[in-house]
Amino acid sequence: MSSNTVAKAVGTAAVTAAALLVASLVTQRVRDRNLPPRNATWSPLGDTLEFYKDRAQFVRKSFAKFKGTFRVVTVLESTVFLFPTAENLKLVTGQKLLGWPKHYPTLVGETSVSMVNGAAHKKGRVVSGRAFTPNALDNFLPKTQEAAREHLKRWVLWSSAEDTRPALKSFTFQLAHQVILGRQLPEELSKKMMDLFDESTRGLVCPYPYDVPGFKFRKCMNARRELDKIYQGVIDEQRKATTKVPMTMLEHVMTPDTKDGDTGTNKELIDFCYNMVFAGHDTTLASMQSLLYLLSTNPTVMQELRDEVDALWDGEAVLTRDSLRLFHKSRAFISETLRIVPPIASTVRRLDSATDVDGYHLPRGTKVAVDSISVNDLVYGPDAPVKLARFLNEDGTFKETTFDFQLSPAFGTGSRMCLGYKFALDQILIFLVTVVRLYDFNVISSVRQSWLIQYYRVTSSFSVRCK
Numbered sequence: 001m002s003s004n005t006v007a008k009a010v011g012t013a014a015v016t017a018a019a020l021l022v023a024s025l026v027t028q029r030v031r032d033r034n035l036p037p038r039n040a041t042w043s044p045l046g047d048t049l050e051f052y053k054d055r056a057q058f059v060r061k062s063f064a065k066f067k068g069t070f071r072v073v074t075v076l077e078s079t080v081f082l083f084p085t086a087e088n089l090k091l092v093t094g095q096k097l098l099g100w101p102k103h104y105p106t107l108v109g110e111t112s113v114s115m116v117n118g119a120a121h122k123k124g125r126v127v128s129g130r131a132f133t134p135n136a137l138d139n140f141l142p143k144t145q146e147a148a149r150e151h152l153k154r155w156v157l158w159s160s161a162e163d164t165r166p167a168l169k170s171f172t173f174q175l176a177h178q179v180i181l182g183r184q185l186p187e188e189l190s191k192k193m194m195d196l197f198d199e200s201t202r203g204l205v206c207p208y209p210y211d212v213p214g215f216k217f218r219k220c221m222n223a224r225r226e227l228d229k230i231y232q233g234v235i236d237e238q239r240k241a242t243t244k245v246p247m248t249m250l251e252h253v254m255t256p257d258t259k260d261g262d263t264g265t266n267k268e269l270i271d272f273c274y275n276m277v278f279a280g281h282d283t284t285l286a287s288m289q290s291l292l293y294l295l296s297t298n299p300t301v302m303q304e305l306r307d308e309v310d311a312l313w314d315g316e317a318v319l320t321r322d323s324l325r326l327f328h329k330s331r332a333f334i335s336e337t338l339r340i341v342p343p344i345a346s347t348v349r350r351l352d353s354a355t356d357v358d359g360y361h362l363p364r365g366t367k368v369a370v371d372s373i374s375v376n377d378l379v380y381g382p383d384a385p386v387k388l389a390r391f392l393n394e395d396g397t398f399k400e401t402t403f404d405f406q407l408s409p410a411f412g413t414g415s416r417m418c419l420g421y422k423f424a425l426d427q428i429l430i431f432l433v434t435v436v437r438l439y440d441f442n443v444i445s446s447v448r449q450s451w452l453i454q455y456y457r458v459t460s461s462f463s464v465r466c467k
Contacts, residue, residue, distance in 0.1 A: 038071040046073035055450040075207040099348035103209035109271025131249035161444040161461040172281035182248035199223035283343040286455035290341040293456035296443035328398040332391035338410040342372035
């Protein structure tokens with residue numbers, strides 16, 4: 001074969017290879033451009049204002065407009081909301097990479113179980129899980145019952161109807177610290193810590209999350225650092241203590257089992273305290289407010305619950321795990337409340353590999369979300385009214401659906417399911433039966449909130465129940 005022929009063949013092969021490479025790159029670019037649709041806007045803020053103004057309505061309208069999966073672009077980042085088919089639910093809940101904005105771990109804690117992946121997440125669940133064993137949860141019940149009674153007694157003294165959020169926040173915040181740290185916070189310290197907590201969590205929605213002077217996020221992080229100092233003091237005391245039987249969440253976490261002997265680093269324990277207080281009071285108080293709203297707008301259901309609670313509890317006896325299980329209708333009502341107003345609106349993940357969904361190509365690392373309200377709309381229908389029978393078996397016993405994400409998405413599912421869901425349900429149930437058994441209340445006004453956490457913010461008055 002002549003050198004010219006060889007050169008020609010090589011040249012042809014090179015051209016062919018180059019053409020194939022170009023074709024591949026073009027195809028890839030086309031595929032990458034084949035993303036779900038989004039609302040057209042010239043605003044540099046993208047969908048931010050409309051999305052956070054009324055998140056539920058925005059998602060509903062977008063699903064209707066685009067007939068399915070769509071994109072939301074905010075100042076924080078872009079998110080693909082998947083239409084909640086069974087296949088898409090499985091895709092999202094099967095992903096192990098979290099979809100939080102990049103600054104969340106800085107604020108919530110780099111070692112927090114809700115922020116880490118892989119081996120760190122597995123270890124975090126094992127260590128944090130010590131605080132949520134059946135024995136540990138049983139120890140928390142008397143404190144929860146006592147706190148509910150004490151705070152409700154104060155609300156009866158209001159001279160007129162008040163916004164319940166500050167009072168409920170005080171209740172859940174102080175209870176969280178009693179259970180997590182074993183501390184009855186003085187009123188002044190409790191107020192200071194609540195203010196610091198509120199300031200720190202504002203950082204979750206900072207459009208420019210830079211921890212440098214002059215930026216709003218710096219103030220949020222300074223509040224977090226102040227809280228860290230307080231938690232570090234408690235941890236130092238606990239390390240010196242000689243208590244052998246753990247009674248608080250922190251003591252349980254710091255009490256190693258025979259397998260690993262791990263008592264946690266200071267950083268891990270501080271992040272645990274912050275994370276548990278955040279998860280254990282803000283979302284819980286949100287659900288308690290929604291619960292009051294739904295009770296006030298469903299008097300027939302309210303009477304059903306009163307009949308049940310009156311028959312099972314005298315209002316004085318200590319509530320135990322066994323006695324709480326008997327409140328079947330009350331537990332069903334809580335499930336209905338979480339169905340109608342899920343405090344955390346979305347389950348968010350990042351794709352660990354590129355995939356095609358609903359005819360669109362989503363590259364690796366794409367942030368995908370399933371909206372809880374949309375799941376509810378698909379399963380039960382839009383604006384489905386309160387119906388206890390949804391969560392009751394034919395024999396009237398409570399139907400457990402916590403682990404069925406399609407029926408009850410409030411606490412997530414799989415390895416990323418909320419660690420403290422049982423404690424949260426205990427708090428809400430004890431609050432509910434205490435209100436129903438011992439008090440009357442009148443909701444004067446209500447406003448649905450959808451900024452970060454969803455709930456009905458209610459203005460209400462309370463009085464001792466007249467039988």
